[in-house]
Amino acid sequence: MRNFILGVVITILVLVFGGLGLALLGFFPTRANVTPPQMESHIAMSALDNSVDRHAPHTTNPVPPTDENLISGMKIYAMNCGVCHGDLDRQPAALEKSMYPPPPNLIVHPPDDAEWHLYYIIRTGVRYTGMPAWDKALPDQDLWKVTAFLSRISKLPPAAQEYWKKTSGGVAPPVSESAEHDHDHN
Numbered sequence: 001m002r003n004f005i006l007g008v009v010i011t012i013l014v015l016v017f018g019g020l021g022l023a024l025l026g027f028f029p030t031r032a033n034v035t036p037p038q039m040e041s042h043i044a045m046s047a048l049d050n051s052v053d054r055h056a057p058h059t060t061n062p063v064p065p066t067d068e069n070l071i072s073g074m075k076i077y078a079m080n081c082g083v084c085h086g087d088l089d090r091q092p093a094a095l096e097k098s099m100y101p102p103p104p105n106l107i108v109h110p111p112d113d114a115e116w117h118l119y120y121i122i123r124t125g126v127r128y129t130g131m132p133a134w135d136k137a138l139p140d141q142d143l144w145k146v147t148a149f150l151s152r153i154s155k156l157p158p159a160a161q162e163y164w165k166k167t168s169g170g171v172a173p174p175v176s177e178s179a180e181h182d183h184d185h186n
């Protein structure tokens with residue numbers, strides 16, 4: 001039994017120091033202008049989702065989703081996030097293919113996570129990726145405003161939709177079927 005445990009410990013040490021050694025000797029690639037293998041993206045995304053679920057406080061958004069706040073969230077997004085995550089014109093982002101892992105286009109594929117989940121990612125960033133932590137760069141109110149905007153991209157109220165069209169040269173925001181449905185009944 002003792003030999004077995006010793007064997008396990010030595011194997012772990014060899015793996016850890018072997019991996020470190022290979023890294024220090026320059027065997028790991030560093031290029032950011034390539035696409036990660038699908039398996040890697042899949043595992044990393046699940047690990048991120050589960051870590052956020054474990055660490056993020058389940059707070060509700062203190063900023064009410066008024067027209068004014070959503071438009072303000074849209075402006076904050078366009079100013080700080082569009083370069084990586086895509087602008088309101090729904091074209092590919094300038095840096096879409098320049099990072100490893102690549103930033104998802106949040107305008108074309110709006111996130112469907114809870115607001116506390118999005119807010120935590122925005123506030124604290126994502127380690128080992130290009131996603132910055134915004135807590136020291138933007139006031140907390142702005143983080144909640146951009147969160148409110150992101151979680152309502154395809155169900156924005158008419159005033160925010162108008163503002164979107166005006167600033168993106170006539171490109172309309174995406175509208176989800178359920179939002180159209182809600183609208184019919186309002």
Ligand code: HEC
Pocket residue numbers: 044045048076077080081082083084085095099101102103104111118121122126129130131132134146
């Ligand atoms: C310098 C590029 C860059 C900027 C600027 C940036 N992000 Fe990110 N963001 C990323 C990358 C890269 C990821 C992907 C991280 C990963 O794969 O785990 C990411 C991930 C995210 C996610 C998680 C998406 C998901 O599907 O889980 C959210 C939400 C997000 N960013 C919001 C924002 C907001 C809001 C801003 C502006 C305040 C912003 N980001 C600015 C690079 C950026």
